[in-house]
Amino acid sequence: MQQTLPLPKYHSVYLVLKERLRDGLYDERVPGELELMEEFAVSRATVRKALENLAQEGLIERSAGRGTRRLPPPATAGHDAPPPTRMTxxxxxxxxxxxxxxxxxxxxxxxxxxxxxxxxxxxxxxxxxxxxxxxxxxxxxxxxxxxxxxxxxxxxxxxxxxxxxxxxxxxxxxxxxxxxxxxxxxxxxxxxxxxxxxxxxxxxxxxxxxxxxxxxxxxxxxxxxxxxxxxxxxxxxxxxxxxxxxxxxxxxxxxxxxxxx
The missing domain is CATH 3.40.1410.10 (Chorismate lyase-like)
Known part of the structure; x- marks a missing residue:
């Protein structure tokens, strides 16, 4: 029987933060790198990689002096109506x-x-x-x-x-x-x-x-x-x-x- 290999640390942090963002556990402000390092007991590089992935997905915005803030989920943006098909x-x-x-x-x-x-x-x-x-x-x-x-x-x-x-x-x-x-x-x-x-x-x-x-x-x-x-x-x-x-x-x-x- 195969054994499950552990996910990279940054990916585990990324998945937890993404679920929190989806569930609305953060208001506009998202904890900074130091807070997340302490909470997850990981290095700054690990936290930074997780936050970079979230930023690339449009879930957060990071800027010098302002820290990290949550952005509206991509699903809230308008989408073109899907083309009609014959099946329902x-x-x-x-x-x-x-x-x-x-x-x-x-x-x-x-x-x-x-x-x-x-x-x-x-x-x-x-x-x-x-x-x-x-x-x-x-x-x-x-x-x-x-x-x-x-x-x-x-x-x-x-x-x-x-x-x-x-x-x-x-x-x-x-x-x-x-x-x-x-x-x-x-x-x-x-x-x-x-x-x-x-x-x-x-x-x-x-x-x-x-x-x-x-x-x-x-x-x-x-x-x-x-x-x-x-x-x-x-x-x-x-x-x-x-x-x-x-x-x-x-x-x-x-x-x-x-x-x-």
Missing amino acids: GLLDNLITASLDTTVKVIEHEYVPATEPVARMLQVEPKSQVLRAVRVRSTKAGPVSCITTWVPREFARNLGRRQLGRKAMLVLMEESGIEIGRAHQTISARQADAAVAGLLGMPLGSALLSVNRVVYDVKDRPVLWLQGLYCPDRYEYEMELSRVGEIDAKVWVSKDFNAYMR
Whole structure:
């Protein structure tokens, strides 16, 4: 079993301060370097690096003589309305979130379906399925490593070049597949050597793990996805009520800095 490696000290300080800023624990004034050095028992260089990262994200402003002050969260600024899509609810939001990222196709090949893949996609074992591995990134760095399997009959519009340009669900809709619903589970996993390298994270880092099966309107499985997400760059929110519909939303941050190697 892999052991989780500790985060760099500056990154631990940075994460704590960012959560405090998000939770509104600081008014306009943010504690200075000396106060933070004492609180976290770290060096000035460590505190300075954490504050520099927060400043680069637009969460704080630092100036000589005035110290450090909190800035309004980037989410409060106005954003252009997302382009309309034909799907609604969570699936629509997943597509919209993907539009804020770029994608690199790491693997793209037709392979015989293993027993777990065949079971999830309700196809015969060893039948041909498309296996694609993609890394999604913002300007700040990688956000997710996503592995998908698609039955060959539903993969005719999913070429390597196309997957590098558009979201998979958009391509499937364009090929005439009508998306109906999805079943999703969320858990946690540690980054193995391969994923850690692709996401630029330490080996053993905690990742958000998403397992999703997408069905068409005839309730046929058309896609099985296993996604591993950097937890400080990907957010999942769900509104729950006693009656009525469940509204879920996904955000991908465009501003968070990449992990330092």
